[in-house]
Amino acid sequence: MFSTSSQRKFWTFSDEGELAILREKHNLNYIAKHGTHIDEYQRYNFFLSPDEERLLLKQYELHLKEFCKRFSPPMPKGVVGTAFHYFKRFYLYNSTMDYHPKEILATCVYLACKVEEFNVSIGQFVANIKGDRDKASDIILNNELLLMQQLNYHLTIHNPFRPVEGFLIDIKTRCSLANPERLRGGIDEFLEKVFLTDACLLYAPSQIALAAVLHAASKEQENLDSYVTDMLFRDAGQDKLAVLIEAVRKIRSLVKMVESPAREKVRLIEKKLDRCRNQENNPDSEIYKRRMRELLDEDDVPHTGSSRMSLDTSGVTQVLSPSAS
Amino acid sequence: MDDQACPRCKTTKYRNPSLKLMVNVCGHALCESCVDLLFLKGSGSCPDCNVPLRRSNFRVQLFEDPMVEKEIDIRKRVLKDFNKKEEDFATLREYNDYLEEIETIVYNLTNNIDIVGTNKRIEQYKKDNKDIIMKNKVKIGREEVELEEILEIEKQMEELRRAEIARLEQEAKKQKIREKEALIDELMFAEGDAKDILNTFAQNKANKQEELVPVVPKVTQFSTGVKFTRVSTQPTLPLIEEGPLYKYEPLAVPDRCGPDPPSIEDIVACGYLKHVRAESETEKAGGYKSTLPCLRALQDALAGLYHAS
Numbered sequence: 001m002f003s004t005s006s007q008r009k010f011w012t013f014s015d016e017g018e019l020a021i022l023r024e025k026h027n028l029n030y031i032a033k034h035g036t037h038i039d040e041y042q043r044y045n046f047f048l049s050p051d052e053e054r055l056l057l058k059q060y061e062l063h064l065k066e067f068c069k070r071f072s073p074p075m076p077k078g079v080v081g082t083a084f085h086y087f088k089r090f091y092l093y094n095s096t097m098d099y100h101p102k103e104i105l106a107t108c109v110y111l112a113c114k115v116e117e118f119n120v121s122i123g124q125f126v127a128n129i130k131g132d133r134d135k136a137s138d139i140i141l142n143n144e145l146l147l148m149q150q151l152n153y154h155l156t157i158h159n160p161f162r163p164v165e166g167f168l169i170d171i172k173t174r175c176s177l178a179n180p181e182r183l184r185g186g187i188d189e190f191l192e193k194v195f196l197t198d199a200c201l202l203y204a205p206s207q208i209a210l211a212a213v214l215h216a217a218s219k220e221q222e223n224l225d226s227y228v229t230d231m232l233f234r235d236a237g238q239d240k241l242a243v244l245i246e247a248v249r250k251i252r253s254l255v256k257m258v259e260s261p262a263r264e265k266v267r268l269i270e271k272k273l274d275r276c277r278n279q280e281n282n283p284d285s286e287i288y289k290r291r292m293r294e295l296l297d298e299d300d301v302p303h304t305g306s307s308r309m310s311l312d313t314s315g316v317t318q319v320l321s322p323s324a325s
Numbered sequence: 326m327d328d329q330a331c332p333r334c335k336t337t338k339y340r341n342p343s344l345k346l347m348v349n350v351c352g353h354a355l356c357e358s359c360v361d362l363l364f365l366k367g368s369g370s371c372p373d374c375n376v377p378l379r380r381s382n383f384r385v386q387l388f389e390d391p392m393v394e395k396e397i398d399i400r401k402r403v404l405k406d407f408n409k410k411e412e413d414f415a416t417l418r419e420y421n422d423y424l425e426e427i428e429t430i431v432y433n434l435t436n437n438i439d440i441v442g443t444n445k446r447i448e449q450y451k452k453d454n455k456d457i458i459m460k461n462k463v464k465i466g467r468e469e470v471e472l473e474e475i476l477e478i479e480k481q482m483e484e485l486r487r488a489e490i491a492r493l494e495q496e497a498k499k500q501k502i503r504e505k506e507a508l509i510d511e512l513m514f515a516e517g518d519a520k521d522i523l524n525t526f527a528q529n530k531a532n533k534q535e536e537l538v539p540v541v542p543k544v545t546q547f548s549t550g551v552k553f554t555r556v557s558t559q560p561t562l563p564l565i566e567e568g569p570l571y572k573y574e575p576l577a578v579p580d581r582c583g584p585d586p587p588s589i590e591d592i593v594a595c596g597y598l599k600h601v602r603a604e605s606e607t608e609k610a611g612g613y614k615s616t617l618p619c620l621r622a623l624q625d626a627l628a629g630l631y632h633a634s
Binding site for chain 2: 001002003004008012013014015158162163164165166167168169170172173174202203204205206207209210232233235236240243244247
């Protein structure tokens with residue numbers, strides 16, 4: 001239940017300001033840690049600003065949506081929602097410069113598949129990724145534990161999809177609305193957009209679901225206000241109703257404001273990121289490769305067997321040669 | 326017993342009351358300290374007859390005559406191989422001949438008559454009857470285990486009975502004392518004839534003894550007659566640990582942070598099920614009912630509606 005969940009306790013924030021503060025904090029932390037050799041003025045040109053990071057993440061959320069849409073076998077909606085949650089949560093406490101969103105994105109989807117019991121093997125999973133698949137599976141498996149740790153192992157996600165079903169059942173049972181199934185199109189569209197906003201970090205899944213239902217109803221020129229005020233909130237006080245109305249209004253306005261970031265801008269940011277990202281976490285960098293090699297060397301026991309083998313065979317040929325001649 | 330003495334160090338039972346004579350397969354006795362001294366290395370020869378001996382084969386002499394011990398040893402060894410049973414023979418005559426042979430062998434070995442020949446006879450017998458010996462050994466092993474079990478049970482029963490008797494005796498003693506006191510009290514304070522009082526008390530006593538009598542056979546009966554049925558119950562006398570009794574407390578319903586969802590009965594009564602996929606026959610077998618997902622969806626829809634950031 002959402003009311004007793006870790007989602008409510010640790011991952012539902014009071015307003016957007018709180019999210020902005022968190023995001024700015026790790027951006028500054030990263031710059032402070034890695035920018036000691038660069039002077040004050042140059043820093044702003046070298047590192048990403050919080051706004052730039054935000055824009056980049058928005059772009060990658062779109063990528064995430066696309067990736068999930070094109071995923072084969074087709075992915076249940078719950079997996080997508082959970083992956084979005086993980087992605088947003090991860091970058092609340094981490095900088096894109098530290099961990100490239102491209103890598104975390106795939107890891108989030110992979111972990112979400114597992115948590116939502118959508119059984120896909122890593123081989124099947126990376127078949128959906130373009131480019132070097134072995135490298136991709138290495139990256140995903142390497143980052144999986146990091147991701148879980150950054151999520152504080154709060155892996156259960158309450159998505160708005162089941163609440164939507166609940167509302168539809170309730171509306172069909174208690175309302176006189178004609179053919180509530182026609183709302184589905186509007187609801188799905190709304191929920192798809194909701195995940196591009198911060199709404200899931202601010203509101204309860206049932207509130208988001210109700211906002212989706214109300215939005216879809218108004219698109220169909222129906223009014224479900226009486227259902228909310230007279231049925232759902234009949235026994236609740238006016239104050240609670242006011243809170244809900246405000247939440248629904250806010251969620252709808254967030255969704256209305258969704259727009260894809262300008263492509264040109266994002267490309268610039270990505271270029272900038274390639275220079276300022278933490279090379280220790282970049283699987284293509286020399287530092288990363290060297291570190292991995294060192295780790296491998298540590299567990300490798302020096303292997304002398306092969307050299308002795310070659311010596312032996314040479315001895316055999318020597319012995320054989322006189323008789324052969 | 327006082328003239329028991331170690332043939333080597335000449336210590337007698339009189340001089341050393343803790344003297345313990347040990348014998349080995351040759352039948353010659355030695356006191357414990359001499360054994361310790363001579364067989365420091367674990368093996369050596371008998372000081373009397375120079376037969377090589379092992380220290381581990383020494384055991385406490387039970388009989389006064391060491392020759393008896395020797396005979397027991399030999400008999401044990403011989404019977405290990407000569408372990409045929411009466412069933413293994415066609416006629417009683419043959420069985421008796423066989424027993425006679427065993428006795429001859431044991432006697433010969435004990436009294437050092439034709440030892441080489443006798444040993445050859447044993448070897449021959451062993452070779453001829455290898456299969457039967459092996460078979461009977463296994464059988465005997467099993468029988469021995471059973472026997473041991475029975476002995477163990479009997480020991481336990483014995484202990485139980487003794488405890489019971491001791492308890493009864495104690496009680497009887499107490500009872501007697503109490504009766505005596507009562508009689509004296511009665512004699513001191515009652516106003517009736519002293520003889521009458523004595524008579525009534527004597528009668529009471531006789532009555533009581535009659536009552537007591539049936540108790541005793543009960544005890545003996547269960548300790549002798551019903552050995553095997555007791556086995557299963559006795560070792561597993563259940564030890565009941567009385568903790569605090571379990572008390573059911575209804576589950577605390579957490580704050581839903583939203584309107585209350587309908588109960589399962591309401592779901593059925595208000596027609597919610599019309600809008601949920603009905604469960605199939607196979608799903609029913611697994612305990613699935615369409616009320617469950619319906620209730621869950623409604624719960625999820627309503628929980629958190631009051632959430633205020």
